[in-house]
Amino acid sequence: MAQVSYPFALGRIKALETRLLDQGKWARLQEADRDEAVRILAESGYGGGKTGAADAETLIRAEIEETRRTVAELSPAPEWTGLFLLPTDAHNIKALYKGKVLGEDISRLLVDGGSVPVELLRISIENEEYSMLPKAFAAALEQKYPDLLHFSAAVDRAVFEEIRTVLKKKKNPLLSRYFSAQADFTNVLSTLRALALHWNSEKLEIVLLPGGTISLDAFPAALEAGNPDLLAKGDFSFAISRVLASYAQSGSLTGAEQQFTEERLALLKDGDDSCFSIGPVVSYLMQRETEARELRVLFAQKL
Amino acid sequence: MSTGLVIAIIGAFLAAALPGIGSAYGVQIGGQAAAGVVSEKPELFGKLLVLQALPGTQGIYGFLTAVLIMVRTGLLGGGAVALTNEQGWAFFFAALPMALVGLLSAVSQGKAAVAAIHMTAKQPDSSAKGITMTALVETYAILALLVSVLLIFVGIQL
Numbered sequence: 001m002a003q004v005s006y007p008f009a010l011g012r013i014k015a016l017e018t019r020l021l022d023q024g025k026w027a028r029l030q031e032a033d034r035d036e037a038v039r040i041l042a043e044s045g046y047g048g049g050k051t052g053a054a055d056a057e058t059l060i061r062a063e064i065e066e067t068r069r070t071v072a073e074l075s076p077a078p079e080w081t082g083l084f085l086l087p088t089d090a091h092n093i094k095a096l097y098k099g100k101v102l103g104e105d106i107s108r109l110l111v112d113g114g115s116v117p118v119e120l121l122r123i124s125i126e127n128e129e130y131s132m133l134p135k136a137f138a139a140a141l142e143q144k145y146p147d148l149l150h151f152s153a154a155v156d157r158a159v160f161e162e163i164r165t166v167l168k169k170k171k172n173p174l175l176s177r178y179f180s181a182q183a184d185f186t187n188v189l190s191t192l193r194a195l196a197l198h199w200n201s202e203k204l205e206i207v208l209l210p211g212g213t214i215s216l217d218a219f220p221a222a223l224e225a226g227n228p229d230l231l232a233k234g235d236f237s238f239a240i241s242r243v244l245a246s247y248a249q250s251g252s253l254t255g256a257e258q259q260f261t262e263e264r265l266a267l268l269k270d271g272d273d274s275c276f277s278i279g280p281v282v283s284y285l286m287q288r289e290t291e292a293r294e295l296r297v298l299f300a301q302k303l
Numbered sequence: 304m305s306t307g308l309v310i311a312i313i314g315a316f317l318a319a320a321l322p323g324i325g326s327a328y329g330v331q332i333g334g335q336a337a338a339g340v341v342s343e344k345p346e347l348f349g350k351l352l353v354l355q356a357l358p359g360t361q362g363i364y365g366f367l368t369a370v371l372i373m374v375r376t377g378l379l380g381g382g383a384v385a386l387t388n389e390q391g392w393a394f395f396f397a398a399l400p401m402a403l404v405g406l407l408s409a410v411s412q413g414k415a416a417v418a419a420i421h422m423t424a425k426q427p428d429s430s431a432k433g434i435t436m437t438a439l440v441e442t443y444a445i446l447a448l449l450v451s452v453l454l455i456f457v458g459i460q461l
Contacts, residue, residue, distance in 0.1 A: 009339060010336065014425050
């Protein structure tokens with residue numbers, strides 16, 4: 001396939017960005033009852049703009065899958081944008097593995113738009129034949145795990161391992177910085193969760209991710225001291241301090257997660273918004289993902 | 304044909320070729336950006352066409368400079384002047400402002416046009432602002448054209 005140029009891809013992205021929900025639409029969605037909100041969402045172009053859709057989740061899912069497909073199709077650097085699709089693969093792998101272990105039908109949990117086709121993942125996991133998968137995922141799947149938490153953590157680590165491998169082959173300072181921040185932020189969030197759930201440090205260590213700028217020893221230390229403020233260090237200490245200060249006041253893990261997502265988006269936007277870089281492409285994908293997550297929260301509140 | 308005339312022809316060649324290459328690149332990236340936007344918003348075609356075309360002017364200025372050198376040296380009239388080496392180099396250097404500034408400003412204007420096209424995609428009402436901002440890059444190509452024309456017609460005695 002011919003390489004898509006940056007001006008073309010970014011031109012399309014800028015046009016697509018106008019379809020993100022603006023403040024006016026958010027206000028209408030918040031005020032409307034559930035059925036009315038589904039109608040507003042459909043009119044805003046979600047799910048291909050088909051009105052009369054059964055439920056919000058169908059529309060949100062269709063939109064996010066379409067976004068992932070569009071980004072994969074128009075990306076001038078598929079290796080880099082593919083990194084942002086790895087969490088979708090991880091989600092599918094976890095669902096398929098869980099379905100296999102528990103003997104349940106999990107097909108409704110699978111989502112399209114990852115870097116590996118869902119069908120290939122399904123066949124690979126069913127037959128325990130992983131040679132067609134990215135190496136990091138294959139290595140994680142070949143291991144045996146005592147429980148699903150260990151498996152889930154191993155798949156999350158595989159995502160970061162794959163990211164590290166790809167960025168080593170094709171360097172991008174913006175993305176390296178972004179994923180380092182993501183590792184740090186996720187580890188801080190895991191520590192906050194561990195504190196809230198009274199986990200011990202051994203359990204926390206299972207879920208810590210590599211690739212951040214904070215030493216992995218710092219997280220169990222902060223947990224044992226019962227003081228998350230000790231984690232305001234590394235290259236992104238300012239962002240972490242801001243989130244920890246808000247968390248100290250609100251005590252909301254969901255709020256902290258949302259703030260970390262905003263900090264990551266800000267890194268992408270501030271870091272490189274030139275007309276000839278991958279920043280705006282992945283930034284659009286992240287904005288859509290964030291929008292989908294916030295819509296799910298909004299519709300859950302309307303139940 | 305004198306050596307001086309050959310040097311003048313090289314100057315005319317550079318005046319036509321370099322801004323032409325720059326303009327082709329500028330219009331190309333502008334066209335790619337516009338195609339990306341139009342694939343989602345076909346109604347913006349008219350507004351984006353102007354922005355795409357803007358980096359093309361340097362190629363025209365370069366062509367004009369080359370034609371003026373050919374006229375002044377008699378190449379177009381059929382009676383080419385036997386230029387001395389000094390006169391040939393004078394034409395060569397007279398062509399350089401347009402050749403170099405034309406090349407670089409066309410590339411820069413193409414990049415400005417891409418940014419303006421992206422801005423227009425998000426805010427279609429801002430297309431006039433985008434055209435103004437992109438057109439400002441043109442100033443330096445026009446100044447270079449003026450210098451080249453003045454040197455060709457006033458600065459060189461035959």
